[in-house]
Amino acid sequence: MARARGCLPAALLVAAALCLSAPAFVAPPRAAPLLDSRVFAATAAGLTPLALEQPAGAYDSVVAMLQSWLVGGTVLTIIIAAALVAATANPLSKRRAAVAAQVEGKK
Numbered sequence: 001m002a003r004a005r006g007c008l009p010a011a012l013l014v015a016a017a018l019c020l021s022a023p024a025f026v027a028p029p030r031a032a033p034l035l036d037s038r039v040f041a042a043t044a045a046g047l048t049p050l051a052l053e054q055p056a057g058a059y060d061s062v063v064a065m066l067q068s069w070l071v072g073g074t075v076l077t078i079i080i081a082a083a084l085v086a087a088t089a090n091p092l093s094k095r096r097a098a099v100a101a102q103v104e105g106k107k
Helices: 007-021 037-052 062-088 091-106
Strands: none
Touching: none
16 A cells, blocks of 8 residues: 655645745734823823922931921821810710700600
8 A cells, every 4th residue: 555645745835835924913003103282281280290399308307307296296186186076075966865855854
């Protein structure tokens, strides 16, 4: 029995030709980036506050640092105290108690 050896190399040649002739992925043409004036204006307007700010610097002395900590601690203490007073002096609870006392007095 004779084998057909010419068929396999021919098929491989045809497959290689098909793979190499057509690219598998075609990238779209690159367009130039469009710089819209509205985008530029909005970006510039958004970054303007950053340009106006002064850079953060180190404290001049230990005394200045301690003073800032004292001021910050005092403000934080006042805020916490105000929240505590607001939590304990709930006007709605006081009004409910007053209405309950009024209802009990009328009965």
